Amino acid sequence: MLKTALADDLVYMEDRLLDEYILNDVGKIWIGPKNSSRGREWVFGQFDGCILPAIMFMLEMSEMPYQSRGDPIKLTRMISKMVNNNDDDNGVVVGRWDGDYADGTAPSAWAGSVDILREYWETKTSVCYGQCWVFAGVTATICRALGIPCRVVSNLVSGHDANCTLSIDRYYDENNKELDHDPLNEEGMDSIWNYHVWNDVWMARPDLPPGYGGWQAIDATPQEISSSSGVYECGPASLEAIKTGAVGFNYDVAFMVASVNADLTRWKRDPKARLGYSRISCNKYHIGYMLLTKKPWIFDPNGDQDREEITLQYKAKENSPEERISLYNAVRGSSFAKEFYELPSNTDEDVELELVNLDTIKIGDDFNVTVTAINKCTSVRTLKIHLAVKSTFYNGIVAHEIDKVDGSFKLKPQTNDRLVLRVTKDKYLSKLVEYSNMKVHAIASVEETSQIWADEDDFQVVKPSISIKIQDEVYTKVPTPITLRFTNPLQTALTKCKFNISGSSAIRSQVVLYPDVKPGGVIKADTQLIVSFPGSHKVIAVFDCNELRDITGSALVEVFDEQ
Template identity: 55%
Template sequence: MSDCLVVEIAYLYIKENAVQHKTDMFDMVNNEEIQTPILRRGMKFTLAIRFNNGGFRDGVDKIRLLFNFGPTPNPLKATKGIVILSDSKVQNQDEKLWYGNILAKGEDTVTLEIAIPPSAPVGVWKLQIETSKVSAPDRVKVYDHEEEIYILFNPWVCHDLVYMPDKRLLDEYILQEVGKIWVGAYGSAKGREWIFGQFNACVLPAIMLMIDRSNLPHSSRGDPVKVARMISKMVNSNDDDGGILIGDWSGDYSEGTAPSAWTGSVAIMQEYLDTQEPVPYGQCWVFAGVVTTVCRALGIPSRVVSNLVSAHDANSSLSIDKYYDKEGEPLEEDPNNPNGEDSIWNYHVWNDVWMARPDLPIGYGGWQAIDATPQELSTNFYQCGPASLEAIKQGAVCYNYDVEFMVSSVNADVLRWKEDPHHVLGYSKIYCNKYHIGRLILTKKPFVYDPNGDRDREDITSLYKQKEGTEAERLSLYNAVRGSEMAKKFFAMPDSELEDMEFELKDLDKVMIGESFQAVVTIKNKSKQARTIGAAITAYSVYYTGLKAQLIEKAKGDFVMQPGAVENMKMTITPTKYLDKLVEYGMVKLYATVTVNETRQTWADEDDFQVIKPPIRIQVPAEIPLNKNTTISLGFKNPLNTVLTKCRFFIHGPALLKNYALACHDIQPQQDVSIAAGISPRADGEQILVATFHSNELHDITGSVKIHVY
């Protein structure tokens, strides 16, 4: 064995390779104590080997580099890469295989250029170097390289399935650490600041923990379709204890962190890594923020998508069915679906990821929707997607994965049914709204960040569905209906005949907290005869998922309308009636029902709006010096006539400070409070600071500011 070359060290030029591979922003690369090589597949990297007993001689010495992935590496499963050194240059190498060329040789060193296949599995690889003599190939000396090597997807390289042709967009969809997530009711939705922090030191190790717990075979970890589907399953913890986040919409978050208190993904990923347990708590927009962190860290282009007025179709009917009793009161359960009921969320948030789809016909690649919020089972797990946006738009429900569910989410018809003993089904259709679902689908516009407004909002509704009211939109929905046996039954039911009364519930976009508001129903009698009207208006506080919380107010009345008359039925609600009944995010739902005695015509509608809370004021100097502690101020005015207890501000900025909480004394009713905080910027240029406020009585208070560091 003494005549075999003995490897003293393998040097991976970690920072130099990182610059070439666009991974130099990762903290793990820049850690001066323990640097970790992070590479992208489909590219070459430089490696130097130093021996302690001589130099490499081609034809005399034999050197093999073994790149191993997973517990049982196998070249046939692409989990083992083998590179054999030779002075001969490798030309036109099969892109599915690893290969290397010698760049330079010294007395005791050899410098190599190694090519990673563009289909290599993504994750942690280990390097072994075997040395032997050509004359004695069975006498092998093995060197195990201690450093883990991370290999990621590569959207900059055309042979990778996540390749994005417009490479400029990768500055946003891979490299951008700060973004926005649009939350709130249609008409009042605002962009909530979110720090993805995909380059933080805890993120990649936490992702590897998540992937290992998913049981996705190592040989499948290079397929972005399978990896994206796994991410949608594992960011939530509904199926097992291995996922990242525990979902909760109850309003009681005493056992963890309230969803509205998070400023970004890093604190979640750190807690998941430290505790090895799912983190309490998340909701749809928190799940989506974490998914973008995971995808961007792995190299899959990703963006957060918000669907304002989003359908949850529980029975695959491509319709959202609301049922009412004889008195016009909404039923709590779906009589045709005892295992669940359809619902309409004020908004719902998921993700788009970019990739080719070799499993689908040409034309269905590009943006794909995935949803990590646990809603309905898909092949026995709470997972959703990737569903091609083009397939969703065309109603091609036969294509993988979960296209039918996504079509319903953005384009279902809303059908209302009233108990009718004369009808064969026991219910007759009284209303159909073809335009209510998917009112606006939003994401952050690339390269723009507006801390005080919505200039950075991008409307992508047209990517998900045809324009409402057009024949193309109806054709795409009916194309989806043809692919669903359940939907055929619901859409085959005839619409009600044209009646002689018209009704309209006035939309409310938003109400500032502490203001009164009115629910107004306009009724027109188009007939030539008097009509006797029975009407009811009800206001509930609701969770953003559409579930009722508390009854705020209810009004009922009967009256006679003369021929051609127009009447407004109004219900005024003062702050004293609703303030103590609001739940998180301040959503209110109005229900209105009207029955015409003479014709049995029935109408029902509903409207959602949001009670808006004040933002956090963040006061900072015009410019802040690099690496020096600077005091900033956070504050806001308590809008309630209630004392706020257990008050905390949470602040975070990727290059400014790590996520941390500032405790605050109880805040008195209508009190304007201010609190000081210190930041010490670690990078110059324009940076972004995000803040949230949480108390027992009031939460979902946010703010952000741009900071100029010199």
């Protein structure tokens, strides 16, 4: 609750929370699929000397009127637009998701915002390349530098609603083959990101009714053009408005509702249906699986003790009456969405099917994908099941098909069976793309009842982390030996290797080049660390090469005054 005594300060926040959301210059951003997400260290570096000049240049590029720059509502909306370059406005970072970064820096190779904003300021041109968590890290740096409390938010299993239906829609033909386009939307198709990252900023909202101040979502990743402006910007959207489905309030509330709380609906071609497709399934629990941010005042270099779940700040408990009411309240605000939510399901379901979620898979391990089927009725049921595994980019775009299997069998009354697909390392290692994400897709039909069932699961093949070894006694301005170490998990050589070492503003950033690494070889890099002032500091290392990306590690070091 914002204090009315300080209503003239639109970004007022309690002093102790400012230590985290304004002053903290190193944090974490949670990335990865729901079952294997991890906190990736990020150096915000808002006190570095290059940050304010870079921000001032960004403001000039935005052509934002000077008289509007003191309004946090307008300012954060502009920041969500200018951190990306999708409007060809010389924004800070160019987005890219196809794995080809030869003419720039791979998103996973960045250790923080400072190098990005320094390059932006020095070159006066957009920096290549970023993805959602890079956009969010840069946004947090800019907001904190300007005195706007800001946190980074990760949405595990994030919906991208491309046509304002407030649902994420999958379409199938008469033979249960999934379509690679949206037949009802020529502009694009819905997608599900393994995870998506944006920011919350803290402010009063005098433009909205009382109760809608506090945390506001802004998203600097260019996904959809904002309906209210015609450019790539998103927010600030009140979390209270998102939670209650108040889609009529500024800004982009409906898009954020779909991101965290849309239903995942599957449709099969049906000439007799009103839209030409009949709904065959609806999953109310898939989208917005969990929303995470860094817990204030804690930094855990070796685990997730600093992780804070904030799902209930964005929506009521899943499938509770309050959650359904808020979603339907949002649906009532869109005539197009009403059509998608009012069409009934007409299937007779007496076979229970389940896609077994995978636990953590270490890179190089074989694994099984399993669908179980239980016949709950007193008659025989004939099942046809299709099961496939694909490598994907984290935004849901398929890269390669890895393996698939089709099964057909009769299931006796009151019995169960399963279809198993064994995936070996030889099948998937060469087809992995950055971040090593994979998607399992399953669809089944029951001949006697025309029941159709489909499900999907995202998971990540887990890579090793960097071990950082530093001597116990570290003093300011004295070169201190530091060793970075991990083992190449691949059966291929690693080429063009480098470490990016960074940390809080007291630590001088550096890049350490490393020779090619043989298959399964141990990587051990020795260098020196120089810290400019005493205290508890965070050291962050990122490894990058042509064949293996997104290898990170961190450590806490206590630094004493020079001897």
